[in-house]
Amino acid sequence: MSAVLADPNAARAHARSMGGTVVxxxxxxxxxxxxxxxxVSPEDLLWEETIAAGGYASRMLARGTRLRLxxxxxxxxxxxxxxxAATPAERLNIAxxxxxxxxxxxxxxxxxxSDMGRVLASIEQDDAGTHDAFCGASNAASNQRRxxxxxxxxxxxxxxxxxxxGAAKHGLGRRDVHPCINLFKGVRIAADGAVAPQIGPFAPGxxxxxxxxxxxxxxxxxCPHVLDPRPWSVTPLRATAWRGPVTAQDDPIRTATPERLxxxxxxxxxxxx
Amino acid sequence: MENDxxxxxxxxxxxxxxxxAARAPWRHRVNAGETxxxxxxxxxxxxxxxxxxxDDDAERYSAQDTIxxxxxxxxxxxxxLLSSEGRPxxxxxxxxxxxxxxxxxxxxxxxxxxxxxxxxxxxxxxVDNFLEANLRDGRGKRDIVSNINFFMNVPVEADGALxxxxxxxxPGxxxxxxxxxxxxxxxxNCPQINNPCNGFNPTPVRMIVSA
Numbered sequence: 001m002s003a004v005l006a007d008p009n010a011a012r013a014h015a016r017s018m019g020g021t022v023v024x025x026x027x028x029x030x031x032x033x034x035x036x037x038x039x040v041s042p043e044d045l046l047w048e049e050t051i052a053a054g055g056y057a058s059r060m061l062a063r064g065t066r067l068r069l070x071x072x073x074x075x076x077x078x079x080x081x082x083x084x085a086a087t088p089a090e091r092l093n094i095a096x097x098x099x100x101x102x103x104x105x106x107x108x109x110x111x112x113x114s115d116m117g118r119v120l121a122s123i124e125q126d127d128a129g130t131h132d133a134f135c136g137a138s139n140a141a142s143n144q145r146r147x148x149x150x151x152x153x154x155x156x157x158x159x160x161x162x163x164x165x166g167a168a169k170h171g172l173g174r175r176d177v178h179p180c181i182n183l184f185k186g187v188r189i190a191a192d193g194a195v196a197p198q199i200g201p202f203a204p205g206x207x208x209x210x211x212x213x214x215x216x217x218x219x220x221x222x223c224p225h226v227l228d229p230r231p232w233s234v235t236p237l238r239a240t241a242w243r244g245p246v247t248a249q250d251d252p253i254r255t256a257t258p259e260r261l262x263x264x265x266x267x268x269x270x271x272x273x
Numbered sequence: 274m275e276n277d278x279x280x281x282x283x284x285x286x287x288x289x290x291x292x293x294a295a296r297a298p299w300r301h302r303v304n305a306g307e308t309x310x311x312x313x314x315x316x317x318x319x320x321x322x323x324x325x326x327x328d329d330d331a332e333r334y335s336a337q338d339t340i341x342x343x344x345x346x347x348x349x350x351x352x353x354l355l356s357s358e359g360r361p362x363x364x365x366x367x368x369x370x371x372x373x374x375x376x377x378x379x380x381x382x383x384x385x386x387x388x389x390x391x392x393x394x395x396x397x398x399x400v401d402n403f404l405e406a407n408l409r410d411g412r413g414k415r416d417i418v419s420n421i422n423f424f425m426n427v428p429v430e431a432d433g434a435l436x437x438x439x440x441x442x443x444p445g446x447x448x449x450x451x452x453x454x455x456x457x458x459x460x461x462n463c464p465q466i467n468n469p470c471n472g473f474n475p476t477p478v479r480m481i482v483s484a
Contacts, residue, residue: 102436104433113384136337178418
């Protein structure tokens with residue numbers, strides 16, 4: 001083959017022959033989904049991608065966009081960072097998220113709050129219920145200890161370095177990678193403070209729908225949970241996004257509690273023109 | 274000096290001794306091997322606390338790495354305070370309080386507006402202290418991450434209910450932190466007056482560094 005590919009024309013033909021290859025973990029362009037929710041037209045699809053086991057993705061999502069994540073085979077772990085796309089110094093504040101809502105376990109109806117008292121995203125639907133606001137991302141050191149390797153270039157990449165790559169593609173760096181929320185892998189806290197991870201694997205196809213309440217940069221890493229005791233285990237994560245309306249004044253999530261209502265008031269104030 | 278009970282058990286020479294006024298920020302370099310003792314002088318005073326690696330301040334305290342490594346949300350004697358790169362920055366060498374918090378975060382003007390109402394906008398906050406102290410070293414908003422709250426109590430109930438409740442600290446209780454690397458310590462002596470974290474009355478704390 002190397003003799004053939006010494007010729008640029010042959011190299012071009014070889015490269016072009018790969019076009020159209022279909023694998024499991026890849027984006028679909030333009031986005032196409034057989035299972036988009038009722039009422040969503042194909043023209044409103046914005047993003048359709050299956051994120052590899054150990055992979056990552058990052059994307060800008062406009063206010064009102066819905067992002068559905070599906071744990072296709074029951075063993076995904078979606079570590080999520082959120083930034084205000086216009087001013088990325090504003091970002092997910094996981095401590096405020098649990099403290100302001102007086103709840104350690106985000107699920108349907110919960111808000112993901114920024115460090116500026118605004119709501120970055122609402123959890124509109126959640127049929128998983130196992131999420132983790134406390135343990136954060138694995139890192140090169142923790143993967144090295146557990147698997148003997150944690151490098152992006154190796155077989156057991158770690159979530160923090162995946163998040164870093166995703167953030168870097170929007171001009172962000174190490175100072176911007178903040179405490180994350182892990183979706184699909186959960187945790188429960190005992191009275192003595194002990195952390196019990198909920199690792200699964202779970203039933204295939206569990207899903208969660210986020211509603212962007214601001215213009216966002218979303219960064220996702222799909223690596224094993226930091227407290228997963230097994231050999232490196234994770235399965236692909238599917239992301240589908242579609243256009244949707246900005247949250248209405250009478251939205252039940254917006255009005256559910258005084259704290260949530262004020263988070264929406266602060267957010268709406270940012271977009272007042 | 275020899276009768277100062279706040280110095281009990283510190284064996285090395287004193288390098289620094291400061292009172293941080295109620296509501297004020299504080300920033301200090303602590304080198305590897307040195308011990309920082311924080312004293313809750315009047316009791317129930319939350320001390321909001323961040324760490325940066327002195328040689329590379331993009332590496333900083335990570336509450337999530339610290340929690341994951343010990344599989345427990347409470348910081349007790351023996352807890353290693355880990356960095357965003359998973360390295361030990363300081364160790365809790367001793368403390369006379371049962372445990373300390375690292376899930377409750379820092380108060381800010383903005384989160385106060387959610388928790389208590391927009392009438393609190395003009396009140397001072399820990400994030401403003403963190404910003405003031407960090408800006409002097411060229412750090413800014415992106416450098417503020419989930420922090421430690423020494424002497425603060427944030428239990429999680431069986432149903433997930435979580436909140437800042439009455440402190441478990443008392444006058445004169447202490448925490449001793451041994452530096453495992455050269456670190457910049459940034460503190461906000463919490464000015465919050467809307468919840469029990471400071472007994473509704475912010476008070477001074479004392480910082481002692483010994484070799």
